[in-house]
Amino acid sequence: METTEKKTEKVKKEAKEAAVAADLPNISTSDWALVLVGPENKLTTEVNEENLVALSNGYEVDKRIADSYEKMSEAATKANHPLVIISAFRSVAYQQTVFDQEVNVIMSRDGLDEEAAIAETKKTVTEPGYSEHHTGLAVDVVDESWYNNYPKEVLEEGFGKQPGAQWLAENAPEFGFIVRYPKGKEAITKIDYEPWHLRYVGKESAKYITENDLTLEEYLKLF
Ligand SMILES: [Zn+2]
Numbered sequence: 518m519e520t521t522e523k524k525t526e527k528v529k530k531e532a533k534e535a536a537v538a539a540d541l542p543n544i545s546t547s548d549w550a551l552v553l554v555g556p557e558n559k560l561t562t563e564v565n566e567e568n569l570v571a572l573s574n575g576y577e578v579d580k581r582i583a584d585s586y587e588k589m590s591e592a593a594t595k596a597n598h599p600l601v602i603i604s605a606f607r608s609v610a611y612q613q614t615v616f617d618q619e620v621n622v623i624m625s626r627d628g629l630d631e632e633a634a635i636a637e638t639k640k641t642v643t644e645p646g647y648s649e650h651h652t653g654l655a656v657d658v659v660d661e662s663w664y665n666n667y668p669k670e671v672l673e674e675g676f677g678k679q680p681g682a683q684w685l686a687e688n689a690p691e692f693g694f695i696v697r698y699p700k701g702k703e704a705i706t707k708i709d710y711e712p713w714h715l716r717y718v719g720k721e722s723a724k725y726i727t728e729n730d731l732t733l734e735e736y737l738k739l740f
Pocket of ligand 1: 713
C-alpha cells in the first residue's frame with residue numbers, strides 16, 4: 518500500500534509533468550535544430566562543408582546559426598562579458614585524429630595494447646561520431662575575463678560560477694542557445710557539467726527547455 522507521503526509525491530510529480538507538457542512549443546522533433554548527437558546517439562550524416570560558415574573569429578558553425586551566435590556575442594559584449602570561442606564545428610576526421618593521437622600516447626606511455634589504449638582514451642576523449650560538435654550547432658564559449666585569468670584549464674567547471682557564465686546561462690535562450698550539459702543532469706546527458714558548451718536548438722525550444730529546467734533529451738521525449 519502506498520503511504521500518504523508517497524501519494525503526495527506522486528501527485529506533485531504528475532502535476533509538474535502536466536505543467537511541463539502544457540504550452541509545449543509547436544515544433545517538429547525532426548527539425549534540423551533539434552538533432553540529437555551524443556554518447557548514445559551517433560551522428561548519422563556528416564555535415565556538408567557547404568553548410569558551414571566561419572564566424573568573425575574563424576571558427577566554423579552551421580550557417581543557419583551564425584547570425585544568432587553573432588547577435589548573442591554582440592549582446593554579451595554590451596553586457597561587459599565579451600565572448601571567446603574555444604571550439605565550434607569539428608569534423609569526424611578531426612575527432613579521429615585527436616582520438617588516435619591520444620591512443621598512441623597511452624600505448625607508448627603506459628605500455629598498453631591498442632584495444633586497452635582505446636578503452637582508456639574513451640574515458641577522456643569523445644569517440645569520433647559521437648560529439649555534438651560534429652553537428653555545427655554547438656560552441657564551446659567562455660568570456661574574456663575567464664579566458665585571461667582561468668586558473669588551470671580554460672574549460673573547467675569553475676567557469677560556471679563566473680559572471681560571464683551566468684550571463685550566458687540566463688541570456689543564451691534569447692538567441693536560441695541552451696547550456697547543453699547542466700549540473701545535476703549528468704545521468705541523462707551522460708556528460709559532465711559543461712557551463713561553456715552551448716547548443717543551438719532555436720529560440721522557442723531554448724526558452725522552454727531553460728524555463729522548465731530540462732535537457733534536450735528530456736524535451737524531445739515530451740513530443
Ligand atoms: Zn563542447
